[in-house]
Amino acid sequence: MADHYEVLGVARDASADEIKRAYRRLARELHPDVNPGEDASERFKLVTHAYDVLSDPEQRRRYDLGGDSSPFGGGGGAAGFGGFGDIFETFFGGGGGGARAGRPRSRRERGQDALVRVTLELGDVVFGTHRDLDVDTAVLCETCQGSCCQPGTSEVTCDICHGAGNVQRTVRSLLGNVVTTQPCATCQGYGTTIPYPCATCQGQGRVRARRTVSVDIPAGVETGLRLQLPGSGEVGPAGGPNGDLYLEINVAPHEVFSREGDDLMATLEVSMPDAILGTSTSIQALDGEVELDVRPGVQSGDVLTIKGRGITPLRGSQRGDLRVGVHVVTPTRLDGKERALIEEFARRTKAPSPRLAEFHQGMFSKLRDRFRNG
Structure with missing residues (x-):
């Protein structure tokens, strides 16, 4: 040996x-x-x-x-x-919070983390927003202030383990006398007992209540993102430190705009005369009105970009763009005069003449005015 x-x-x-x-x-x-x-x-x-x-x-x-x-x-x-x-x-400096090696457990422990789901509008994501959230959680007992004892009383040393939190037993076996250590059943390993528990919290040092948490949600968040608020979760047993609060973000769909990275996407319907001759229009963006010039000859599927009118990124200050996809609307119901004009235009585009450009401008001005005036 x-x-x-x-x-x-x-x-x-x-x-x-x-x-x-x-x-x-x-x-x-x-x-x-x-x-x-x-x-x-x-x-x-x-x-x-x-x-x-x-x-x-x-x-x-x-x-x-x-x-x-x-x-x-x-x-x-x-x-x-x-x-x-x-x-x-x-080696490890104690057995993970239990009553090991003569050390009693601590009643004071860290509180649990909490998760709250928050639904935002797409407009809240552009610049960020502030929210006051009502959270159902565990808070410090105001009666005992986390001591777990009725006011005017205190814990007493366990008379079974004498404050050690554990008791030793000797068991005779084939291998000799084996000493085992177990948590004290009387004090549950704490080393102390509470003769007079607080009536408000039932000796827990905390109670369930609703409290308001104020939070600034930064710009650029997206669905599924979790924001951590350290120390805003549940208070621990016996007034232990708070856990963390996590906010899970959900961004509601918008009826006009969608998101692609830090860019906003939208679709603009343009009449056929406006697509041919060009036009100017204004659209309502998430942060105000925007003027948009549609160039002559624009095609369906073309994208018009307005710089700096998208979303502020989560980590940065340079906003994304507003990208507007063009959809040229072809009329499906024409009266006789409108049909005649289109047919005349079709014939003339097949047989160009020196006055074709002037004709185009005059005819489509009339056609556009007729469409607009009904």
Whole structure:
């Protein structure tokens, strides 16, 4: 059987601090959560047992005098397996909030995160918006201020575990006496009890209530994006720190505009005479009226771009563009005079003449006026 000092890699006259530092270094290397190999697991058991023996002055004295060095023999049996519990204190600094290695649990814990879904109009996305949100959540109990106790009273030390939060039991087995540590059933591992719980919060230190959260939603957000508000979630038990609040954004569809990146998209219907001769019109954008020039000869599918009238990006200041797609509307119902004009135009475009351009302008001016005047 390997010598305990050799297992830990220390001299026989090593101090308690040197033994502890050697154990921590080896535990970081060999712990099953870090190194799952079988060899590492066996070495970890040996290292843990060696530390249990050498860290206890009485066991170390007996070992130096030639006592049993086996991890499964005599009093070492309990120590060899008990080391798995001790490592949470030595290596990880405590067992994840539970009552481990003599440390009681804390009643004060961090609160849970909360999620709120917010629906915005497309116009809110252009420059950002401010919202006051009513949130149903856990807030600090005003009666006990998070102490969980009725005013004028306080917690008392548990008379079963004497404040340790856990109790130890010795079980005799084939491997020897095994010491197990379990949370105290009387105080639930807290080390203290509350004889007189607060009547308002039932000893929780918090109550359910509705509160208002003010938030500035930046420009450029989009559906599915989550904004994090640190410390705006639920207050923790016993007045613990608040969790975070997450806002999940949903942008409602707009009847005119759609979004493509930081650009706004829209469709403009143009009559056939206006498409041929050109026109000027105004359209109502999300942030005001915009003048738009339609050039002569515009085609269906052409895109007219108005710079800087789109959405302000989430990270930046240069706004996107407003892009207007043209849809030329072809008349489907013509009276006799209108049909005659179209037919005349068709004939003349097939047989160009020196006066064709002048004819085009005169005829389509009349045609456009007739369409507009009904």
